[in-house]
Amino acid sequence: MKVAIPKERAPDEHRVALVPDTAAKLKAASLEVSVESGAGEGAFIPDSAFEAAGVNVVKAAGPLLGDADAVLKVQAPMIEEVGLLKSGSVLISFLQPSTQADVVRALAKRGVTAFSLELLPRISRAQSMDALSSQASAAGYKAVLMAAGRLGKFFPMMMTAAGTVPPARVLVMGAGVAGLQAIATARRLGAVVSAYDVRPAVKEEVQSLGATFIELALESQQGEGGYAREQSEEFLRKQRELIGEHVAKSDVVITTAAVPGRRAPLLVTGDMVKAMRPGSVVVDLAADTGGNVELTQAGKDLDVGGVTIIGTRNVPSTMPLHASQLFARNVMNLLLHLVKDGAITLDFQDEITKGSCVTHGGEIVNERAKQLLAPAS
Numbered sequence: 462m463k464v465a466i467p468k469e470r471a472p473d474e475h476r477v478a479l480v481p482d483t484a485a486k487l488k489a490a491s492l493e494v495s496v497e498s499g500a501g502e503g504a505f506i507p508d509s510a511f512e513a514a515g516v517n518v519v520k521a522a523g524p525l526l527g528d529a530d531a532v533l534k535v536q537a538p539m540i541e542e543v544g545l546l547k548s549g550s551v552l553i554s555f556l557q558p559s560t561q562a563d564v565v566r567a568l569a570k571r572g573v574t575a576f577s578l579e580l581l582p583r584i585s586r587a588q589s590m591d592a593l594s595s596q597a598s599a600a601g602y603k604a605v606l607m608a609a610g611r612l613g614k615f616f617p618m619m620m621t622a623a624g625t626v627p628p629a630r631v632l633v634m635g636a637g638v639a640g641l642q643a644i645a646t647a648r649r650l651g652a653v654v655s656a657y658d659v660r661p662a663v664k665e666e667v668q669s670l671g672a673t674f675i676e677l678a679l680e681s682q683q684g685e686g687g688y689a690r691e692q693s694e695e696f697l698r699k700q701r702e703l704i705g706e707h708v709a710k711s712d713v714v715i716t717t718a719a720v721p722g723r724r725a726p727l728l729v730t731g732d733m734v735k736a737m738r739p740g741s742v743v744v745d746l747a748a749d750t751g752g753n754v755e756l757t758q759a760g761k762d763l764d765v766g767g768v769t770i771i772g773t774r775n776v777p778s779t780m781p782l783h784a785s786q787l788f789a790r791n792v793m794n795l796l797l798h799l800v801k802d803g804a805i806t807l808d809f810q811d812e813i814t815k816g817s818c819v820t821h822g823g824e825i826v827n828e829r830a831k832q833l834l835a836p837a838s
């Protein structure tokens with residue numbers, strides 16, 4: 462069975478779905494592994510490192526993909542790439558079914574069996590395959606470093622001969638995987654951290670990291686599968702009113718709030734940013750999905766009355782080596798889950814296979830993907 466890893470073609474995507482360590486494990490499972498020349502460059506992995514791990518390095522994507530039984534990728538393929546895939550082959554990548562409807566339909570038409578990492582069930586058995594979590598951790602960590610790099614203040618309290626400097630105050634909104642990693646990182650740097658989430662269930666996790674959990678007089682918005690449910694505009698309006706004073710006294714605000722398959726909820730208005738002290742920094746990790754901050758411009762840093770709003774897209778790609786290492790392990794584990802005795806063997810009774818498979822046998826087979834493909838109501 463042949464496994465191929467093409468170079469990512471999306472702009473500013475530096476990650477790759479294979480690292481030498483996972484190549485060696487795939488080979489140990491009797492799979493033949495090929496990579497497109499230069500695929501690892503953005504993550505500082507030269508072709509020679511893949512060759513040393515026994516990987517074939519192929520010059521062009523066409524022959525590589527046309528010959529592959531399984532393709533591992535980070536981003537959803539572009540329509541042109543779908544045309545290069547072999548009918549009956551398996552694809553594992555992020556697919557963003559809510560925004561990539563054309564690609565999903567093209568994959569079905571091409572007869573590709575495509576697995577979307579976003580739809581992988583978040584059950585204990587699937588934790589080693591959970592790329593949403595591994596990449597969210599990278600984003601949460603990096604968000605704090607971006608903020609610290611822009612803040613004109615120290616994060617920790619500093620006691621020096623020239624006097625004592627108080628610690629920075631960091632507010633994290635959304636305490637899922639990215640938010641918890643941001644809290645842990647900001648704490649390690651010595652900041653005083655508080656956090657808020659619409660799911661009160663995260664209170665203990667937040668506190669165990671040494672942060673204060675902000676409780677607002679609002680009802681829980683706990684939805685299914687550990688996620689938040691979609692919130693009404695009325696709820697979000699009340700939330701903004703109540704969280705405003707916490708935003709105003711923070712040096713750094715990191716927003717990570719998301720509801721699967723929906724536009725990111727609006728947590729911080731322009732007026733709330735304007736009420737922050739000049740020199741403060743806001744990092745909006747939801748910039749790619751509409752932003753948690755009203756003024757965010759995806760892919761840009763803005764100055765609003767001396768407050769910096771950072772809207773970097775695809776934050777995990779800005780630390781490509783470790784993000785690729787974790788991602789490559791996630792997709793390797795999912796692929797090996799689908800392989801029995803050196804061949805793809807699909808068991809649609811299995812919760813992981815059924816939950817993450819989007820297209821198979823020329824059809825869109827996943828109920829969640831079908832809902833996400835329909836325009837959001």
Ligand code: NAD
Nearest residue numbers: 583584635636637638639658659660687689717718719726
């Ligand atoms: P996510 O990226 O969808 O959302 C990030 C956070 O934003 C969530 O905590 C959500 O509650 C919060 N949020 C939504 N609307 C908000 C608002 N208006 N204000 C403030 N916060 C808001 O979620 P995620 O980080 O991918 O995962 C969320 C949860 O899923 C985890 O905390 C965990 O409980 C569960 N999970 C389970 C597993 C597993 O069992 N394998 C793996 C990963 C995550």
